Amino acid sequence: MTTLVRTAIAAETTLSLAGVGVRLGGRRLVHDITTSAHQGELLAVIGPNGAGKSTLVRAIAGLIPSSGDVLIDGRPLAGTGVRQLARTIATVPQSTVVGFDFTVRDVVMMGRHPHLPRFGSERPDDRRIVDEAMRRVGVAHLADRSVARLSGGERQLVWLAKAVAQRPRLLLLDEPTSALDLGHQLAVLDLARALAREGLCVVLVLHDLDLAARYADRLLLMHDGRLLADGPADQVLTPALLAEAFGVRAAVRRDPDLGTLTVTALAAVTTASANE
Numbered sequence: 080m081t082t083l084v085r086t087a088i089a090a091e092t093t094l095s096l097a098g099v100g101v102r103l104g105g106r107r108l109v110h111d112i113t114t115s116a117h118q119g120e121l122l123a124v125i126g127p128n129g130a131g132k133s134t135l136v137r138a139i140a141g142l143i144p145s146s147g148d149v150l151i152d153g154r155p156l157a158g159t160g161v162r163q164l165a166r167t168i169a170t171v172p173q174s175t176v177v178g179f180d181f182t183v184r185d186v187v188m189m190g191r192h193p194h195l196p197r198f199g200s201e202r203p204d205d206r207r208i209v210d211e212a213m214r215r216v217g218v219a220h221l222a223d224r225s226v227a228r229l230s231g232g233e234r235q236l237v238w239l240a241k242a243v244a245q246r247p248r249l250l251l252l253d254e255p256t257s258a259l260d261l262g263h264q265l266a267v268l269d270l271a272r273a274l275a276r277e278g279l280c281v282v283l284v285l286h287d288l289d290l291a292a293r294y295a296d297r298l299l300l301m302h303d304g305r306l307l308a309d310g311p312a313d314q315v316l317t318p319a320l321l322a323e324a325f326g327v328r329a330a331v332r333r334d335p336d337l338g339t340l341t342v343t344a345l346a347a348v349t350t351a352s353a354n355e
């Protein structure tokens with residue numbers, strides 16, 4: 080049985096999804112997702128491999144066709160011009176492999192392109208915003224290096240700096256910590272939370288459930304293309320839902336130092352035995 084715990088829609092809704100579905104390559108990958116996210120909120124999309132997390136994020140970003148309604152600030156995504164979309168949504172994809180030889184500063188400056196006057200060049204304010212984004216993400220020391228010769232983790236941070244420089248309303252991060260060491264994972268999630276508190280709406284895909292519980296205001300648990308649960312960590316990270324989504328028997332405890340939930344997978348199980 081699935082559980083759906085929805086939070087109330089607040090006035091300052093940034094993102095609304097109503098019955099969103101995605102069909103690609105003849106397969107239905109995402110089914111009937113309905114939820115919303117608000118200004119100042121940090122949402123984590125969690126779920127097993129192949130659940131449809133990246134597909135959902137790509138649909139929200141307008142990168143792939145979807146059915147149903149995606150509204151940003153109350154306006155339909157469908158029909159929003161490319162330039163307006165780029166001023167509103169910044170996306171950091173799962174893979175940041177590049178086939179070009181730009182410097183880090185050039186790539187972060189690309190985040191300003193949607194804001195430049197048509198046929199105009201960068202202004203002092205754009206350069207200031209780019210410098211600030213590189214500093215906040217911790218890549219200022221790489222500014223003159225070629226992105227083609229960075230490590231995977233360094234590249235992931237540069238793409239995040241580009242997204243920060245874009246100054247969007249909605250920031251979509253697909254596994255932003257996957258290539259990062261422990262310290263950088265916390266730094267990036269601290270920054271994501273700070274950006275949310277400054278008024279952005281941040282939606283990120285995370286595999287680490289402990290970090291999701293620690294940083295996100297709400298978790299969206301996906302399984303098999305569907306939204307299995309939507310709510311705060313203590314309503315979503317339950318043994319029954321973890322068994323249903325991930326096929327594991329899990330212990331959910333409260334970390335004595337942090338006060339947030341931690342999940343330990345104890346054994347692989349069938350859903351039936353988890354519910355006994």
Ligand SMILES: Nc1ncnc2c1ncn2[C@@H]1O[C@H](COP(=O)(O)OP(=O)(O)OP(=O)(O)O)[C@@H](O)[C@H]1O
Binds near residue numbers: 103128130131132
């Ligand atoms: N272009 C495509 N055409 C057909 N199927 C696709 C396409 N892209 C992804 N899929 C399939 O859609 C399903 C969901 O993929 P998606 O990448 O959204 O999952 P995910 O939850 O992000 O997984 P992971 O945690 O492994 O990154 C998978 O079964 C995948 O094989």
